[in-house]
Structure formats: structure tokens, C-alpha cells
Amino acid sequence: MSHFVSTAWLADRLGDPDIVIVDGTWHMPNAGRDALAEFEAGHIPGAVHFDIDAIADTSSGLPHMLPDAQTFSRMAGALGIAPDKTTIVYDEYGLFSAPRVWWTLKAMGARNVKILEGGGPRWRAENRPLQSGPANPTPARFDATPDRNAVADFDTVLAATRAGSQILDARPAGRFAGTTPEPRPELASGHMPGARNLPFSDLIAEGSLKSPVELEAAIRQAGIDPSAPVITSCGSGVTAAVLTLALDTIGARDVKLYDGSWTEWGARKDAPVEKD
Incomplete structure (x- = not known):
């Protein structure tokens, strides 16, 4: 559909x-x-x-x-x-x-x-x-x-990092790696431990999602198994929804969006941060 x-x-x-x-x-x-x-x-x-x-x-x-x-x-x-x-x-x-x-x-x-x-x-x-x-x-x-199953909060994501569960980050590669500053200067640079990166723009062509075959290839190339649970994240919970849409398009059924995303994570002193 x-x-x-x-x-x-x-x-x-x-x-x-x-x-x-x-x-x-x-x-x-x-x-x-x-x-x-x-x-x-x-x-x-x-x-x-x-x-x-x-x-x-x-x-x-x-x-x-x-x-x-x-x-x-x-x-x-x-x-x-x-x-x-x-x-x-x-x-x-x-x-x-x-x-x-x-x-x-x-x-x-x-x-x-x-x-x-x-x-x-x-x-x-x-x-x-x-x-x-x-x-x-x-x-x-x-x-x-x-639908509470659609949303992940900080504690859910923290538990996911400790369990090695799948987290997919929609931010540009430089921000994910910590080599490019965040647009919100008060935030730490980097990503959640174990998270994978798939910039949302890589899934779009001419204002539309790419084909399901291309979407699945990009998602799997990012290291994500769409048949297993996935948490999507980004800067503030906006472009994470592009990842959620793409995952839904290819039939992923256990997807949560981290509503606070990096704006919350990168501001908390108790949130572990990795850099590439």
C-alpha cells in the first residue's frame, strides 16, 4: 500500500x-x-x-x-x-x-x-x-x-544502547561522526553508542522516497535489519520520521521514533556519546 x-x-x-x-x-x-x-x-x-x-x-x-x-x-x-x-x-x-x-x-x-x-x-x-x-x-x-509503541523516550533509547539494539540516525554524516558542529551549539557532538547512520536525504529523489528496493538496500547497507526492532532518531525528531516512513514502506513493523532525539540526548550529561 x-x-x-x-x-x-x-x-x-x-x-x-x-x-x-x-x-x-x-x-x-x-x-x-x-x-x-x-x-x-x-x-x-x-x-x-x-x-x-x-x-x-x-x-x-x-x-x-x-x-x-x-x-x-x-x-x-x-x-x-x-x-x-x-x-x-x-x-x-x-x-x-x-x-x-x-x-x-x-x-x-x-x-x-x-x-x-x-x-x-x-x-x-x-x-x-x-x-x-x-x-x-x-x-x-x-x-x-x-500509540505508545510508536514512540521511544530517553530511558528506552538508553536501554537500547546498553542492549546493542538497533538505532538509526537520520542526521548528516558529519554531525553523526562528531566532525561537524550541531546547529544547536549547546549540544554535544557525536552519536549514541552503537547507532548507525543513514542521512535522510539519501532516501529521497526529486521530493519523493526512492523505490522500496533502493530503500531496503540503503537501510541494510547502513547495518540495519528491518525485521528486527529499530529506533529512529535525528536532530529533533523531524527527519527521523523520514526513516520511519522508509522502514514502514519496506514492511518493518517494530519501529519507534525517539521524540527527543539529539536535542535531548546531546544536552544530557548522563547520556553517553561516541564519535567516529
């Missing part, structure tokens, strides 16, 4: 009341860009903007951590998202933050979530219609049913 829909498929269904279109664009903190302002300047008609920094546990001290069920239900419902509707997620990079929104919605109980293949860039390149201004959603009811 594909995790994606085409731009043509979505264009034919604009205005369908059973489909919710979600712009999940998020920018790195040092990008100097405003995702909401860009959304209001132009977005797919009928779309709503899903702000992963706002629809989050803002008390945790960590960025865009999953919120509790009540908070998520209220905020997702206000956007018109409901568990029984088809939700189509996209971002303006092609495939960057949309998988995080896909994962969040699935982890909270949404049953039919797809990603727009090629995202906003492909939609725009094909001269498809755009709408400006704020979103105007019809509120819906979302009763979140969190």
Missing part, C-alpha cells in the same frame, strides 16, 4: 469534504523563515497549516514533542482533522517535515494519512492552483488514541 498520492489525484479532489489537506512545512530554527507567513502567501486550496512547534508538548523544554491526547484532539480538531477523514500532508521542501506530521497523525490515531508526492514544489512546478490568506477550516472532532 502506497503512502503517497499524486498531485493529479489531489487536484481532482480539491473541495472534497472527506479530504483534509495539511501543509506541514517546518523550517530549521536557523533558516530565518516563517512557515505560517509563507503558507498565507500561497498554499494548496483548502489546506490548513499544521505547526509542529505549536501542536506539541510546549512544557517539555524540547522542540515539537508529542502533546498529550487532550491537547492534540483539541488542536487537530480545530484544523478540521478527524481520524476517519483522508488526510493529505505536504511540505514546501518536497519531502522533509511532512513525514513528521504523517507520523504524528498516525501515532495519535488517524487511520488514513497520505503524503503528497513531490509536495509543494511539484504542485507549483505543474502550475496547479494556489490560495492565499489564512486557513478557514470547518472544525471536526478528533478523539486521539495515542
Whole structure:
């Protein structure tokens, strides 16, 4: 079953009341860009903007951590998202933050979530219609049913490092190795003991995931057996979802995403760190 829909498929269904279109664009903190302002300047008609920094546990001290069920239900419902509707997620990079929104919605109980293949860039390149201004959603009811098996916390990951369990890190190779500084300067450089590296960008071509054969080859080449449990990680839990999406695409069934990722791990004095 594909995790994606085409731009043509979505264009034919604009205005369908059973489909919710979600712009999940998020920018790195040092990008100097405003995702909401860009959304209001132009977005797919009928779309709503899903702000992963706002629809989050803002008390945790960590960025865009999953919120509790009540908070998520209220905020997702206000956007018109409901568990029984088809939700189509996209971002303006092609495939960057949309998988995080896909994962969040699935982890909270949404049953039919797809990603727009090629995202906003492909939609725009094909001269498809755009709408400006704020979103105007019809509120819906979302009763979140969190899937605790989708998420790993610090203690789970620490236990995994001690047990030699599989951890797959989506950060660029230099950051993983500790030879390139972290964009958040207060964090240590390096990786969790025993973790493997597969930069998320290696799984993407022209704003889409590569073929399942290519995905599985890359994952196995990174030293990961997709039939065994895997924890995905990255800088702050965003691009780890690209790895989770790729693993799900090839049939991996025991995958947890480390929500705190390196932003939590690299800041803790009790977290062991390796460098290559």
C-alpha cells in the first residue's frame, strides 16, 4: 500500500469534504523563515497549516514533542482533522517535515494519512492552483488514541544502547561522526553508542522516497535489519520520521521514533556519546 498520492489525484479532489489537506512545512530554527507567513502567501486550496512547534508538548523544554491526547484532539480538531477523514500532508521542501506530521497523525490515531508526492514544489512546478490568506477550516472532532509503541523516550533509547539494539540516525554524516558542529551549539557532538547512520536525504529523489528496493538496500547497507526492532532518531525528531516512513514502506513493523532525539540526548550529561 502506497503512502503517497499524486498531485493529479489531489487536484481532482480539491473541495472534497472527506479530504483534509495539511501543509506541514517546518523550517530549521536557523533558516530565518516563517512557515505560517509563507503558507498565507500561497498554499494548496483548502489546506490548513499544521505547526509542529505549536501542536506539541510546549512544557517539555524540547522542540515539537508529542502533546498529550487532550491537547492534540483539541488542536487537530480545530484544523478540521478527524481520524476517519483522508488526510493529505505536504511540505514546501518536497519531502522533509511532512513525514513528521504523517507520523504524528498516525501515532495519535488517524487511520488514513497520505503524503503528497513531490509536495509543494511539484504542485507549483505543474502550475496547479494556489490560495492565499489564512486557513478557514470547518472544525471536526478528533478523539486521539495515542500509540505508545510508536514512540521511544530517553530511558528506552538508553536501554537500547546498553542492549546493542538497533538505532538509526537520520542526521548528516558529519554531525553523526562528531566532525561537524550541531546547529544547536549547546549540544554535544557525536552519536549514541552503537547507532548507525543513514542521512535522510539519501532516501529521497526529486521530493519523493526512492523505490522500496533502493530503500531496503540503503537501510541494510547502513547495518540495519528491518525485521528486527529499530529506533529512529535525528536532530529533533523531524527527519527521523523520514526513516520511519522508509522502514514502514519496506514492511518493518517494530519501529519507534525517539521524540527527543539529539536535542535531548546531546544536552544530557548522563547520556553517553561516541564519535567516529
